[in-house]
Amino acid sequence: MTQELVWRIAGGSGDGIDSTSQNFAKALMRSGLDVFTHRHYPSRIRGGHTYVEIRAGPEPVRSRGDGYNFLLALGDSFARNPQEDAYYGNEEVKPLAENLDELREGGVIVYDEGLVDIDDVPDFEQRVEENGWHVYPMDLRAIAREHGREVMRNTAGVGATAALLEYDMEHIQGLMEDRMSGEVLQANLDILQMVYDEVEEMEFSHDLRMPEGSHDEEQVLLSGSNAIAYGAIDEGCRFIAGYPMTPWTEVFTLMTQHLPEIGGISEQVEDEIAAAALALGASHAGVKAMSGSSGGGFALMSEPLGLAEMTETPVVLVEAMRAGPSTGMPTKPEQADLEHVLYTSQGDSSRVVFAPGNVAEAYDQTRAAFRIAYDYQLPAIVLYDQKLSGELRNVDESFFDREPNPDLGSTLSEEEIAEAAHHASGKFQRFQHDPDNDKGVSPRSIPGQKDGRFLATGNEHTPEGHISEDPENRVAQLSRRRRKLESIREELDAEESSHQTYHGPDDADYGIITFGSQQGTVLEAVDRLNDAGHDVRALGVSDMMPFPDAEMTEFLESVEEAMVVEMNGSAQFRGLIQKELGRFGPKLNSLLKYNGDPFEPHEVVEGSEAIIEGDEPAPTTEFVPAAGD
Amino acid sequence: MSAFNAIGENREVEREEFTPGIEPQATWCPGCGDFAVLKSLKGAMSDLGKSPDEILLATGIGCSGKLSSYFESYGFHTIHGRSLPIARAAKLANPDLEVIAAGGDGDGYGIGGNHFMHTARENHDMTYIVFNNEIFGLTKGQTSPTSPKGHKSKTQPHGSAKDPIRPLSLALTSGASYVARTAAVNPNQAQEILTEAIEHDGFAHVDFLTQCPTWNKDAKQYVPYVDVQQNDDYDFDITDRKEAAEMMYETESALYEGKVLTGRFYHDENRHSYGSEKRSVGEMPDEPLAERYHDDDYEWERSYDLLDAHK
Ligand SMILES: Cc1ncc(C[n+]2csc(CCOP(=O)(O)OP(=O)(O)O)c2C)c(N)n1
Ligand code: SF4
Numbered sequence: 001m002t003q004e005l006v007w008r009i010a011g012g013s014g015d016g017i018d019s020t021s022q023n024f025a026k027a028l029m030r031s032g033l034d035v036f037t038h039r040h041y042p043s044r045i046r047g048g049h050t051y052v053e054i055r056a057g058p059e060p061v062r063s064r065g066d067g068y069n070f071l072l073a074l075g076d077s078f079a080r081n082p083q084e085d086a087y088y089g090n091e092e093v094k095p096l097a098e099n100l101d102e103l104r105e106g107g108v109i110v111y112d113e114g115l116v117d118i119d120d121v122p123d124f125e126q127r128v129e130e131n132g133w134h135v136y137p138m139d140l141r142a143i144a145r146e147h148g149r150e151v152m153r154n155t156a157g158v159g160a161t162a163a164l165l166e167y168d169m170e171h172i173q174g175l176m177e178d179r180m181s182g183e184v185l186q187a188n189l190d191i192l193q194m195v196y197d198e199v200e201e202m203e204f205s206h207d208l209r210m211p212e213g214s215h216d217e218e219q220v221l222l223s224g225s226n227a228i229a230y231g232a233i234d235e236g237c238r239f240i241a242g243y244p245m246t247p248w249t250e251v252f253t254l255m256t257q258h259l260p261e262i263g264g265i266s267e268q269v270e271d272e273i274a275a276a277a278l279a280l281g282a283s284h285a286g287v288k289a290m291s292g293s294s295g296g297g298f299a300l301m302s303e304p305l306g307l308a309e310m311t312e313t314p315v316v317l318v319e320a321m322r323a324g325p326s327t328g329m330p331t332k333p334e335q336a337d338l339e340h341v342l343y344t345s346q347g348d349s350s351r352v353v354f355a356p357g358n359v360a361e362a363y364d365q366t367r368a369a370f371r372i373a374y375d376y377q378l379p380a381i382v383l384y385d386q387k388l389s390g391e392l393r394n395v396d397e398s399f400f401d402r403e404p405n406p407d408l409g410s411t412l413s414e415e416e417i418a419e420a421a422h423h424a425s426g427k428f429q430r431f432q433h434d435p436d437n438d439k440g441v442s443p444r445s446i447p448g449q450k451d452g453r454f455l456a457t458g459n460e461h462t463p464e465g466h467i468s469e470d471p472e473n474r475v476a477q478l479s480r481r482r483r484k485l486e487s488i489r490e491e492l493d494a495e496e497s498s499h500q501t502y503h504g505p506d507d508a509d510y511g512i513i514t515f516g517s518q519q520g521t522v523l524e525a526v527d528r529l530n531d532a533g534h535d536v537r538a539l540g541v542s543d544m545m546p547f548p549d550a551e552m553t554e555f556l557e558s559v560e561e562a563m564v565v566e567m568n569g570s571a572q573f574r575g576l577i578q579k580e581l582g583r584f585g586p587k588l589n590s591l592l593k594y595n596g597d598p599f600e601p602h603e604v605v606e607g608s609e610a611i612i613e614g615d616e617p618a619p620t621t622e623f624v625p626a627a628g629d
Numbered sequence: 630m631s632a633f634n635a636i637g638e639n640r641e642v643e644r645e646e647f648t649p650g651i652e653p654q655a656t657w658c659p660g661c662g663d664f665a666v667l668k669s670l671k672g673a674m675s676d677l678g679k680s681p682d683e684i685l686l687a688t689g690i691g692c693s694g695k696l697s698s699y700f701e702s703y704g705f706h707t708i709h710g711r712s713l714p715i716a717r718a719a720k721l722a723n724p725d726l727e728v729i730a731a732g733g734d735g736d737g738y739g740i741g742g743n744h745f746m747h748t749a750r751e752n753h754d755m756t757y758i759v760f761n762n763e764i765f766g767l768t769k770g771q772t773s774p775t776s777p778k779g780h781k782s783k784t785q786p787h788g789s790a791k792d793p794i795r796p797l798s799l800a801l802t803s804g805a806s807y808v809a810r811t812a813a814v815n816p817n818q819a820q821e822i823l824t825e826a827i828e829h830d831g832f833a834h835v836d837f838l839t840q841c842p843t844w845n846k847d848a849k850q851y852v853p854y855v856d857v858q859q860n861d862d863y864d865f866d867i868t869d870r871k872e873a874a875e876m877m878y879e880t881e882s883a884l885y886e887g888k889v890l891t892g893r894f895y896h897d898e899n900r901h902s903y904g905s906e907k908r909s910v911g912e913m914p915d916e917p918l919a920e921r922y923h924d925d926d927y928e929w930e931r932s933y934d935l936l937d938a939h940k
Contacts, residue, residue, distance in 0.1 A: 026940075030940075218940065219940070220936045220939040220940055221939050221940075222939055226939065229932075230932030230935070230936075231932075233930070233931075233932045233935070234931055234932050234933075236922070236929060238918055238921070239718070239721075239722060239918065241714075241718065258935060260911055260912045260913070262930040263914040263918070263921065263930075264914075264918070265721055265722070265907075265912070265913050265914075265918060266912070267718070267721070269714065269747065270743050270744065270746075270747040271743060273711060273714070274711075274714040274743070274744055274747070275714075277707070277708075277711045277714035277715045277718070278714045278715070278717070278718035279718070280715055280718070281687070281705075281714065281715035281716060281717065281718030281719040281722070282718040282719065282721065282722040284685075284705060284715070284719055285685070285718070285719035285720075285722035285723045285726065285919050286632075286722065286723065286919035286922060287722040287723075287918050287919050287922065288922075289718075289722075303708050303711075304708065304711065307707060307708050307711075311705070397933075397936060397940070400931075400932055400933045400936060401933050402931070402933070403931075404929035404930070404931050406921075406922055406927075406929050408922050413632065413923070414632065414634055423650065423651060424650075424651075425649070425650025425651045426650050427649070427650050427651060446632075446633070446919065447633075447682075447683075447684075447685045447703035447719065447723070447726055448632075448633030448635055448636045448682065448683055448703075448723060448725065448726055448919070449632070449633055449634070449635060449682065450634045450635040450682055451635075451682065452682070452703075453681055453682055453701065453702060453703055453704075454703065454704070455697055455698060455703075455704035455705075455706060456704065456705045456706065457697075457698075457704075457705075457706035458690075458706065458707065458708055459706065464651060465704070466649075466651070466653045466698060467653070467695075467698055467706075
């Protein structure tokens, strides 16, 4: 049996843990494995315990997995700042001490004895013995110092990992050669060699080896944020405005790197109200535009969002959720902004909200968000979270080999404007409500076009754009704006590739429903449940608004009981299902988690088994029965 | 062929062309200073030969914000205080548009104060008209950021303890490259100043003293004004920041002592607008971005070509 590798690198924030793990993940991908990463970091720039996990195997990897089997503990070099002692205590050993709970039985530990004093790690010897761990202390710091600089202890650690797992060092060397040159490259290569030689001398007691795999085609390693940015670029977005806020900043900075190069515009502005307003202004002037933020920043966008709905200005906003309320836990994922995003801003809203469930969906649904926003002239929101934002996963490169789409949707050319409906006074009927037009869309003109003049206003308005409180006009305009959502739902339902993901036998007794980033974890849990003899089917939902009523109804009718898995404490997604469908309450249970860590598959498995068998859920999770139980 | 043929038509444009074909009844009170802004804006655009189709007028919320309803052009009646970020993005998206933003003193100096500072700093090529009636008009007469100290209203019944904001000085220190003040009671000067402001390549801020006879009867906008450019007592170099700053300080203090000084206070013709700065560092395409969406021959870049870094 091939064993999977779940490698955890732990150290101090700012010690290069992130870049080291990204490179190692890439090396694993290049050697033919499927990879998936999970980042855990504190809201602190330098120092503070941080880790990244890479799960790698020959088969597609959809989630983080339960625990891990290889720990590279580097020590926190910034913990040695004496001024910080008072605040943070002895953090040097945390990269070893703090990670032991999740290390699987029989797992492997390499630690930097140059930085970590084993005597400071509570009960270390005893725990090693109990769990059958294999421990290899190495003075990684000394090796790094000898051949280069101390920071290169990361390289030494990766080399030690590779050597201990009998992994072909070539892939790591190749990556280094791609990224470095001259003395730095040579020093790193020397360190690898040195570590390799040292490990060769050692006696192994573990039987964990690097799994082997191969890909049929070229792979790329992308995060959810990367995929959102690339989806936007491919759909012709060339204007972004934003203000930094974790974790949305990742989309913002990647777009900012590329847009000027490819003839677009990026603006870092004074606040999020301005950011959303700029996106509206650019879109109004005929450009595909986006903005975005995380919880608090998105709250500031609430009023411009409503303005986009009322003026029917297409725009895409992305919302990267993190734990709240308020600034909450800046670097921890949660899915508790769902209601905020669905219902923020005053009045009867007409907006679209997608919540992609993995990296590939993030790309697809960002494209869909732009297409729908510009076809239907409304704001579309891509809702994701800190987990999906930062996790890396390999995707076939060919997946991105698609045509760009700079089409502005329901926008008229000057020739078409000349033919279009005008008021007797000559004014363009920008907001006409043609009863024969069942999609509810009224084509728009762009400032600078001849004879297309209109007023976009956040007040209710006549077909020409004049402010109006006439009751008949009000009903006609509001109904038309609402009608768009029905047409969008029809369009999405008819689409060959639905945004919803199904997994498991069609006729299962038991269902698990989730949304967004928890999809992969739930799918893996469902496989395990079915392997264990349960009869379970999963539904990963991506369309939040307009809600996929028909699909959800069909799913819930097909199962006897269902569990809704989401990362928040108030069961917001289950609430949405009940609100949209108005029944099924007694069939639904919630499994909730909101401690700052995403679900792991075993928690979903245990939660499901507990519900099926009437037991307790995992300690970090919580059961909440729906109303009606 | 351009997708925006209305832009740069260069023809004679009658003032009447800026009157909406279907006249929405102006809901301003009789005697309101806002009528004068409308009139001088129409005059300025007509003087400049701008076609209504090449103008984008973005307004805020307030009595002043209704300007876009009564002025025939492309318009965006936005939300309270946010006309500037919407207007400046439209200008970036299509630099060929003639972009004007307008709103009240509450709108522009209060809720939208942050945008005012930053739009001036960036020196976008646009004109910003602030209807300064020293009061919140539309919400029925509350104290505004330009109301004098001691001003009594329902929200400041004991008389405001706050010093009024100094909009001209604020514009100058923030980085505006053209700063002027004019008054509704002097339509000729107002039209001249607006014409110059619109022509100016950079952020032109015009503090437009308007009267609100409904809520602010004792505003001093009615008293005779002095045009500082036509009065020998006020000799200063309009291109010199320091001299302009001193003049503004004097003007802003004098206003609350009942002396209304108007005119141009600062004009820097050498500072580059934000758009040209952005183009010069390669952050913005040379031709209008909005045009590109209508160019069938343009080759759109794909993410596929950017993926090397992820392999
Ligand atoms: C976010 C928000 N807050 C408050 C209001 C209510 N409001 C409308 S106009 C206005 C004040 C307008 O005063 P000013 O900008 O001086 O314009 P004027 O009416 O005097 O022209 C206020 C507070 C609003 N529309 N939006
Ligand atoms: S309330 Fe004042 S500002 Fe508003 S329209 Fe009447 S006079 Fe003009």
